Amino acid sequence: MRAIVELSEAAHTIRRRTNRQRLPPVRYNVLWKVPCMADHLTPEERSAQMRRVRSRDTKPEMRVRRVAHSLGTRFRLHRRDLPGTPDLVFPARRKIIQVHGCFWHRHEGCRSARMPTDRSDYWNAKLNRNVERDIANLLALKELSWDVLVVWECETGNLETLRRRLASFLLKPVSSNDQAVG
Numbered sequence: 001m002r003a004i005v006e007l008s009e010a011a012h013t014i015r016r017r018t019n020r021q022r023l024p025p026v027r028y029n030v031l032w033k034v035p036c037m038a039d040h041l042t043p044e045e046r047s048a049q050m051r052r053v054r055s056r057d058t059k060p061e062m063r064v065r066r067v068a069h070s071l072g073t074r075f076r077l078h079r080r081d082l083p084g085t086p087d088l089v090f091p092a093r094r095k096i097i098q099v100h101g102c103f104w105h106r107h108e109g110c111r112s113a114r115m116p117t118d119r120s121d122y123w124n125a126k127l128n129r130n131v132e133r134d135i136a137n138l139l140a141l142k143e144l145s146w147d148v149l150v151v152w153e154c155e156t157g158n159l160e161t162l163r164r165r166l167a168s169f170l171l172k173p174v175s176s177n178d179q180a181v182g
């Protein structure tokens with residue numbers, strides 16, 4: 001029963017997102033198929049996954065910001081003058097961190113990125129556009145000599161691991177061809 005309640009909460013979340021993006025509304029009966037998705041999770045596993053997804057959904061970028069802040073680095077958020085409006089921009093280090101949702105940006109091999117079997121053509125087209133855009137933005141940023149780290153939402157769960165990773169990316173010396181100041 002609990003699994004059913006959680007799936008129905010997940011339905012609300014998905015529908016909210018869908019509406020916001022002015023896509024056709026998700027029908028509830030679609031969600032009854034969730035336990036039968038391609039990855040064949042048991043209802044218990046599925047509900048555990050939904051719980052993880054929901055808690056991560058709200059927080060991944062906030063976690064990255066908090067860790068970056070605790071490392072004493074200064075950054076700006078969502079700079080619109082850069083390709084793709086990157087999530088965290090560290091101008092003095094000429095570095096960028098992008099925090100990607102695993103489903104929306106198709107994290108390869110990640111459980112959270114598995115595709116619903118229902119309307120799979122629609123989802124494939126939509127998510128592939130996101131991935132193409134990500135790649136184009138990444139190339140454009142590299143072209144402008146920005147060093148970019150992509151952090152997936154599933155990699156933000158363990159703060160200590162996240163901290164080590166961000167420290168190694170952010171605190172390593174700026175290379176001589178970077179045009180960093182400060």
Ligand SMILES: [Zn+2]
Binds near residue numbers: 102107111113153154
């Ligand atoms: Zn992931």
